[in-house]
Amino acid sequence: MTDISGRTALITGGASGIGLLMGEILLQKGLERLIVWDVSDQNIAVAAERLSPGAEFHRIDVTDTAAMLDVAGQIGEAGPPVDILINNAGIVVGRPFATHNHEDIDRTMQVNATALMHLTRALLPGMMTRGQGHVVNIASAAALLSNPGMSVYCASKWAVVGWSDSLRLEMEAAKTGVRVTTVLPYYIDTGMFDGVKSPVIPILKPKPTANRIVRAIERDRIFLRMPAIVNLLPLVRGILPARVFDIVVGRIFGIYESMTDFTGRQT
């Protein structure tokens, strides 16, 4: 069990969406120190009003590895070190791969995949020395299938799952006391995926989703896939021929058309 009361948590991308909600919930559960990193001044201003006076905010672009590692190194000087790291910052470029520019590709992979590894690499030795800590990686159900209109996003989230669960195995084998939880939610109604259509599987609500992630942290869950039907994806993908899987997921569940009217957040 991971105790939240009295602990310190760092949430990347914590000034919006489920990151902001998780911060609120953690504070309600008695978290001692909440550090929120976000690249958006506008989101930080809104979040600061909601989380004030419980949180510390830093404007950090997680793709600026040197700056990020510098600030990460200073966390322990200003107070207790990070016990719970929630790698949550994410972006999506919702368009066909052939229309991506090269910056889109690099930035999506950096924000969604490599930044998590750099930040975790920086904070992990402290957790291992203290014999406790929890790394929570927000991936996506997009890590369990292929989806037109979000190819690079899918690639980044597949990368997160492969890395995150390998890290878990390493931490367990070395009996470090550091837990790793990988979270794979379906679409959530935060604005990030505005315009998506999901005719069969309901789009998740942000507050219950954030609550379930926090409960998964408390229970040291290895994977949290939401909603429950997402748990069937690896099995179904494994046993069905690819063309049949395409019919079930694409045509019956309508997933392959889900990004057709994607707009993303307009503000």
Ligand code: NAI
């Ligand atoms: P959101 O867009 O509401 O919040 C993401 C936050 O990350 C924003 O405040 C943004 O400013 C920040 N951010 C973006 N780039 C950054 C950077 N370079 N450095 C620091 N901060 C940065 O998104 P939401 O929906 O709350 O998503 C959170 C996580 O959940 C993401 O990793 C996303 O991929 C994942 N997810 C979201 C789903 C959805 O349907 N919204 C579904 C499955 C997973």
